[in-house]
Amino acid sequence: MSDDDEIKSSENDWYRQRLGGLMFCVMTAFAMLIIRLFHLQNVQGEEFRQRAEYNYIRIQSVDAPRGLIFDRNRKVLADNRPSLDLAIVLKDAKPVDETIGKLSEYANISLEELIAKVNANRGVPAYKSVLLKADINMDMLAAVEVHKFDLPGISVNISSRRQYPEKESMAHVIGYVGEVNSQELNEEREDEYEYRVGDYIGKIGIEKSQEEFLRGTRGGRQVEVDAKGRVVRVLKTVEGKPGHNVYLTIDDELQKKAESLISATTGAMVVLDYSNGEVLAMASNPSFDLNPFITGLSRDAWNKLISNPARPLENKAIQAEYPPASTYKIITAMAALEEGVANERTGVSCPGYYHFKDHTYRCWNKFGHGPVNVFSAMAQSCDVFFYHTGQKLGVDRIAKYAKAAGLGSRTGIELDHEGGGLIPTSEWKKRRMGVSWRAGETISVAIGQGYNLTTPLQMAMVTASIANGGIVYRPTIIKKIETAEGYVVHEAAPEEKGRLPISPKTLEIVRKGLKQVVNSPSGTAYKIRLAQIEICGKTGTAQIVSNPKDDDPKRKVAAHLRSHAWFVGYSSSEKYPIAVSVIVEHGEHGSDAAAPLVRNMIRYYYESEVGHQE
C-alpha cells in the first residue's frame, strides 16, 4: 500500500464516522415530519375533516382604486366611478342552469349572454367569483336584491371604473385603460407586480406611461362563508393601497384654446414653457372620446376610428413626423454662422433659382428676393440663400447642429410611441441605402426638405431653446406625482438635455432674424405681429410632392397633395415664456394656415397671464 492510499483510507474512515452523524440528522428530520403528520391527521384530523366538508374559507380580492390624473391646476382629467357588477360563484349556485334561468328572468338579461359568460369561465375553480355582467343598471340591481334568496351564489359587487370627464379633450395625452391582455400578463416587470386576468392596465398615453404609479396595490379579505356562499365573518384583511395621483404640466385652459384653434384642421399644436420645458398644451386633431374604450367600443366605432384618413388615434404632436421645411432654416443659419460659412454681412443675390450641376433648384419666390443677408433671408425665407450656405456647410455639419438641438432622436417626454424623426448624415445614408451622399441632396436638406423628419414637439423644443438663450430642456408633461395621502413622490425639475453649441453672438443673429419674420414688413409672417407682445418665429411649408417646377399658384392641387403648413414661434419677453409649434396638414402656406394659430395662442396666453396679475 502506498502512502497515498493510506491517506485515502484514513480519509474514508473519517467519512464513515461522519456518515453515522448524517444518518442521525436525517432520521431526526423525518421523525419531525411524521410527528407533524400525526398531529395534523390524528390529533386535529376531526376538526380539519369538518372544515373540509364545505370549505368555508375563501379569498375575496378587493381592487385598489386607480390614481387620478389632474392638470396643473387640479382639474380632474381621469377619475373613477363605482360600477355594479353581477357575479356568480358556481359552487354555491347549484343547480347552475336553474339559477341562471331565474336570474335571466328576474333581471331581464338575455340567457345566451349569461350562459356564454359561464362557459367562458369553465376552467375557473368553482368557488371563485365569475363576472356575469359589468355595470348593471338600478332596475337589475333591484331585481337581484328582491329575489336574493332565490338566487344562490349570485352577488352584486361594486368595483371601480375609469371615466374621463373631458371626453375628447387631451385624449391622446391622457390615454385610456383596458383589460390586461395575455401578452401584458406575461410581461416581465422590474417590480415584479403581477396582473391577473380582468385587471385594468394603461394602454396608451399617461395611463400607460405612468401605469406603475397609477395602479394601486390590490387588497383582499380572507372570509368565512356559509353553505350558500354568504360571508359570515371576515378573518383577515389586507388593505389595498390606492394608486398615486398624477398631475400634468398641462394647463386645461390653454389646452382647450389650443384644441379650439386647430379644431378645423388636421394637425397638432404644442405649447411649451421655455423656461423649464414643461408642456402647457399638447393638442392633436382630430381626437376621439376616451370613455367608449372603458364601457365597450363597438366594432363599428373602432373601424371608423382606424379607417379615418386623418388618423384620430395618432398623437400628431409626438408621433407624426413631418419634413420641418423652412422652420429648419433656424438650424442651417446657426450652423452657417457658427462654422464661419456666413456672418451677418454675408450677402447673396437671389434670382429665384439656384443652379447646381445642371439642375435648377427654385426659390419659393420665383421672381427672386434680390440681394439678401442672413436676416432678410430668414425674414423672407429665401431658399437660395440657404442653398448657398447649405452647400458650403455640407450635410454633416448641418446635422451636427440639428442633433445638438435635440432633433433626430426622441425628446424623452413621458409618453410612449414617441417618434424620433430623422436627421440625415452622409454616414446614415451609406449605412441605410448603401450609396454615398450626393452634394445635391444637401441643398434640399438645408431648407428642411429631403430626408429630414421632425415631430411638432421636437420643433417646439428647438424653438424654446432659441427663446431661452440656448438651453435644450427635455420636454416634460408630468408636474407632480403624489400618493393618495398627498405625499409627493416626484416633482418636475427642469432637465437640461444639452445646450446649443453656438456663441451668444450667433444666437443673437438668429433671434434677430426670427424677430424680423414677424416684425419686419417684408417678413413672411408680418400679418401676425402683435402690439402688446413681441412674437418671433419661423414659417414653413413642407412639400410632400417634390416637384418644385410645378408651383403655379393658379393650378389647384388635390387636397391630399397640398403642402403641410408649419409655424414655430415664441414670445421674446421672458415674463411670458411661451413657445408654440403648429403643424396643419395640407394647410399649404405656413404664413396663412399656421402662423395665425400661434399668434392667437400667444395672445391668449398673454391676456390670461395679464388677467391673472391684475
Next chain:
Amino acid sequence: MFDRRLAYHFDWGLLILTIFLGCAGLITLHSAVSAGSGDAQKSLYIKQWIWFGAGIIVMVASFAADYKNLKRWAKPIYGFCVGLLVCVMLFGRYAGGSKRWLTFGPVSLQPSELMKIAVVIILAKYYSDNAKPEGMTLKDLIIPFILTLIPFGLIVKQPDLGTAMTVFLIAASVTLFVKIRWRTFLGLTGTALVLMAPVWLFALKEYQRQRILTFLDPDRDPLGAGYHIIQSKIAIGSGMMYGKGWMQGSQNALSFLPEHHTDFIFSVLAEEWGFVGSASLVVLFLILIIYGLNIAYGCKEPFGTILSVGVTGIIFWQSFINMGMVMGLMPVVGVPLPFISYGGSSVMSMMCCIGILMNVSMRRFMFE
C-alpha cells in the same frame, strides 16, 4: 463494455425503491389531475409516464459508464449547466412572475434542476482532490464558495428563492460532510450572520424584502401563500387515519389546493390516503436516503463517497423541504417532491441521481 461482474452487483434494492416511489407518484398524479376541469391537465398524467420512460434511459446512462469518469467531466458539466442558466436569463420563458424555463419546441427544461447535480459533482471532485487530514481552512473553501455562488446567484435572479436555497443547502451539506476546521466553520457562520444586516438594509429593494419575509412567514400574505398553507393543512388533516380514498379528496377536487399536481401533490396524497399512506411515503423516502448514505458508506474512495452523499443530499433536501412546506413547517417555496410531483426536469434529475447512486453502488467492489 459491460462487465458481467457489474450485472451481478446491480443494485436491485435501489431499483425497487425507485419503482415504489414512481408508482406512488403516478397514482397520486392521476388523482390530482383528474380533479382539474381542463383536458390539458389530464394530459399531464400521460406526459409524466413519458417522463419516467425517458428518466429510465437517463438512469441507465448514469450508471452505464464508471462514475469515476464524472471526475474528469466535472468541469464541462458544470460549465454547461451554468451556460444553460445564463441562457434562461437571456432567452428564458417568463411565466408566473419568474423566468425559469428554456423552451425547445414542445419541451420546456428547467436548468436549475440539473444544476443541483452539477454542483454536487464538481464539489465532490474538488473536495476529493483537496481534502486534508487536518481539515479545510478558509482558503481552501474559496473555490467551492465561488462554485456555489455562481448558480445560486443566477437562480436567485430568476427569481426562484426555493431552488436557490436548495442549491445552497446541498452545497453546505457536502461541505460540512468533509472535514473543516472548527475555527473556520465558526468564523464563516459568524461572518454570514454579521453580513446579513447590511445586505438586508441596503442591497435589497422593498419588494424583495417583502418576498423574503413572506417566504419565512406565510401568514404575512393571508391572500396568497398563507391561504395556500391553510388549505393544504385542511387537505392533509382531513385525510385523518385512513384517508378519503383514491380520487375522493374534496380539497383536491374543488381546486382549493394550489399547484396540486406539482408542489402541493403531497397534500393530495395525504388527503386521500390518510396518515397510513402519507407516513408510509415519508418512511419510503427515509429508506431511500439511508440507502443512499449506505452506498456512500460502502464506497472505498473519497470521490464516490462524497458524490453519493451529495446526490442523496439532493433527494433529502427536496423531499424534506417540500413535505415540510405543505405541512406548514417550512417556508412556502416552489420545490417539487422527488418522483411524485409532475415535471419533466424534476423526474429526469431525480432518475439521474438514482443512476449515479447505482453506479457507485455497483462499482464499490471493483478494483483497478
